[in-house]
Amino acid sequence: EPYLTSNFLISSSKISQLPDPAFPEYAFVGRSNVGKSSLINMLTGRKDLAKTSGRPGKTQLINHFSIAPAGDKEEVAWYLVDLPGYGYARVSKTLKAEFQKLIMPFLEKRESLMCVFVLIDARHTPQEVDMDFMERLGTKGIPFAMIFTKADKLKPKPLEENIAKYNARMLEIWEELPTQYVSSSESGLGRVEILNFIDETNKL
Ligand code: GTP
Ligand code: MG
Numbered sequence: 001e002p003y004l005t006s007n008f009l010i011s012s013s014k015i016s017q018l019p020d021p022a023f024p025e026y027a028f029v030g031r032s033n034v035g036k037s038s039l040i041n042m043l044t045g046r047k048d049l050a051k052t053s054g055r056p057g058k059t060q061l062i063n064h065f066s067i068a069p070a071g072d073k074e075e076v077a078w079y080l081v082d083l084p085g086y087g088y089a090r091v092s093k094t095l096k097a098e099f100q101k102l103i104m105p106f107l108e109k110r111e112s113l114m115c116v117f118v119l120i121d122a123r124h125t126p127q128e129v130d131m132d133f134m135e136r137l138g139t140k141g142i143p144f145a146m147i148f149t150k151a152d153k154l155k156p157k158p159l160e161e162n163i164a165k166y167n168a169r170m171l172e173i174w175e176e177l178p179t180q181y182v183s184s185s186e187s188g189l190g191r192v193e194i195l196n197f198i199d200e201t202n203k204l
Helices: 036-044 093-109 128-140 156-173 191-203
Strands: 004-012 025-030 062-069 078-082 113-121 144-149 180-182
Touching: 025 036, 025 093, 036 062, 036 078, 036 144, 036 191, 062 093, 093 128, 113 128, 113 191, 128 144, 128 156, 144 156, 156 180, 180 191
Parallel strands: 025 078, 025 113, 113 144, 144 180
Antiparallel strands: 004 062, 062 078
């Protein structure tokens, strides 16, 4: 029962290579190894659409995927964008510079970008690099939602506590919290909610 059809479209290493902004776009971003590519595979129901790796820094380009309603291979509904990770110590300086040169301009200027999903590893307490990144998104007026990933790796109680710690930090900066989801690429947790959010946003 594939509920949507997904196809790899293009990997861009330059803004000039990006596809025409013809469809609403949803980008997935977060620290390296947070589970971006795994989540994309979980959402699309594909094992290997986005390449995953135990080694941080696997995704290095702006990767566009076209998403269509189930059984309708021709009719694209939206674009899904897998982005490289940020802020991992082992990721080279060159990659960090690339993030500044390629990813930030993409997020700031992409007219068809509807929402950035900022992925946060649910096992960790608030990380400065994530707080800084979300603060930058907020300052630039880029719409974003948070997804706490790898929920299967911890028990409900510590999960709840980590989210509460994040929210306390968020409320030091903002008056209200962004939309939030909890996900597991292992169990499929969060899939329906995230896809519904995208569908609803597309209707706006
Ligand atoms: P980069 O492309 O390097 O930035 O990483 P990424 O954020 O795309 O992470 P990726 O999806 O490649 O996953 C990194 C590692 O975490 C892999 O070993 C995955 O199997 C594992 N992983 C990702 N999501 C989950 C999850 O929900 N649960 C569990 N248990 N493991 C996960
Ligand atoms: Mg990846």
